[in-house]
Amino acid sequence: MFHLLFYTFTFLTLASALLVVVSRDAVNAAMFLLLSLVGVAGLFVMLDAALLAFVLLLVYAGAVVALFLFIIMLLDTRPGAQKPFQKLTMAAAGLGGALLLLGVGSLHARAQLPAAEEGLAVPSLKAYAQQLFTTYLLPVQVVGFMLLIAMLGVIVLSKRFETAEGGA
Amino acid sequence: MNVGLDHYLIISALLFALGFFGVLLRKNTLVVYMCLELMLIASTLALVAFSRFNGTLDGSVFVFFILTIAAAEVAVGLAIIVALFRKRHTVQLEELNALKH
Structure with a gap:
């Protein structure tokens, strides 16, 4: 059952x-x-x-993909005829992917990866909260501040052009 | 055969490679951006897998921060794309060559 779910x-x-x-x-x-995100959430x-899977679905499926769809429909870009991929770019992409897989392959073949300890307790919500509010309290504050800055940035970005057009 | 850490790492590497191909090959800025998100998700998958098999929680907590940053990044990036579209009326990468030459 576990394997079936994993491979699915x-x-x-x-x-x-x-x-x-x-x-x-x-x-x-x-x-x-x-x-794809649903699949990754399943793997989580x-x-x-499970908490991270929930957050992933909430943030990505709920916000990011909805935002993407909104922008796609706002911009109304037609699919059009897609140009064939360039040969050089294909070669570069293939080389990069091959290098990455080579790295992971060598890890798979050589590294002594210890098996997970069985019967490890599933981390509870409390454990996450404990970490977030003690060890990682400063990063939480910084991330909150960064969200504020990102919000300000988006407002400025979407406003500036309107005023420039209005002035001109 | 038991599902081990290396299985998750291989999935993560494949997902990252797919996103990488998309970033290099596609010409639509929005699709390139989606592929960037795929790469980010692949790295979080590796982090969660390492965290689980290490038996500590730090990697999983770090994923929280990555998700937050990713959400902010998407908002800013899409705002930039919209501003670009207003100015140039295209989102195709080969036509956005003002910084070339």
Whole structure:
């Protein structure tokens, strides 16, 4: 059962990620991104991180993909004829991917990766909160401040052009 | 065969490679951006897997921060794309070559 679920989520993640890359229409790509994220959330659940899976779905599926779809429809870009991929770029991409897989392959073949300890307690919500409010209290504050700055940045970015056009 | 850490690492590497291909090959800025998100997600998957198999919580907590940063990054990036579209009326990468030459 565990294996079946694992391979199902793996297939879902990787197949939809591939479809994000090759699909012609940006809306389809966003939908496949959503599917891929669901697969990753499933893998998170299998890694005993149900809370993170929940947050991933909430933040990505709820906010990021919705934002993407909103922008795609706002910009109204037509799919159009997609140019064939350039040979040099394909070669560079293939080389990069091959290097990455070589690295992981050598890790798989040589490194002594210890097996996970069995019967490890699933981290509770309390454990996360304990970490976030003690060890990582300063990063939490910094991230909150950064969100504020990002919000200000987005407001400035989307406002400046309107006033420039209005002035001109 | 038991599902071990290396399985998750290989999935993460494949996902990262797919996102990398998308970033290099696609010409639509929005799709390139989605592929960047895929790469980010692949790295978080590796972090969660390492955290689980190490038996500590730090990696998982770090994923919280990555998700927060990613959400802010998407908001800012899409705002930039919209501003760019207003000025140039295109999101195709080969037509956005004002900084070339």
